[in-house]
Amino acid sequence: MKKHLAVASILFLSACASAKLIAPGQADADRGAQKFPGYTMNDLNEGKGIYEAHCNKCHKYKAPQTRDEAKWDKVIPVMARKAKLDTAQEALVLKYVVTMSTVKQ
Numbered sequence: 001m002k003k004h005l006a007v008a009s010i011l012f013l014s015a016c017a018s019a020k021l022i023a024p025g026q027a028d029a030d031r032g033a034q035k036f037p038g039y040t041m042n043d044l045n046e047g048k049g050i051y052e053a054h055c056n057k058c059h060k061y062k063a064p065q066t067r068d069e070a071k072w073d074k075v076i077p078v079m080a081r082k083a084k085l086d087t088a089q090e091a092l093v094l095k096y097v098v099t100m101s102t103v104k105q
């Protein structure tokens with residue numbers, strides 16, 4: 001019983017930690033596809049997953065909404081190198097942050 005409570009509170013805490021990131025929806029993927037031809041919901045979720053796994057190690061998440069596209073175009077190549085992303089991962093993260101940058105909380 002205690003163990004279950006512990007697991008439940010860990011799940012609860014991790015849900016809170018990521019609650020600041022907006023969950024992308026199909027409308028976001030569609031908007032992204034206007035900028036990035038062929039872009040899908042799957043690409044969007046993959047980009048978010050990579051961002052969540054690599055982009056809060058040295059500092060807290062810098063949420064997509066905190067920068068515009070021009071700024072992300074400059075920052076992501078620098079941070080991708082710091083996070084040791086390969087070029088495919090870098091492209092997915094860039095598309096994720098640019099696509100979500102215009103979504104207001």
Ligand code: HEC
Pocket residue numbers: 051054055056057058059062067075076079080082083084093
């Ligand atoms: C190896 C450490 C490290 C990793 C991993 C890392 N960063 Fe950073 N990042 C830094 C440092 C150091 C700074 C400069 C200090 C600061 O702003 O906290 C910075 C700054 C930033 C800034 C502010 C830059 C500015 O000029 O406004 C953004 C945005 C950012 N990082 C995004 C990301 C994203 C997105 C990722 C994942 C791809 C990432 N970072 C991964 C170390 C890292």
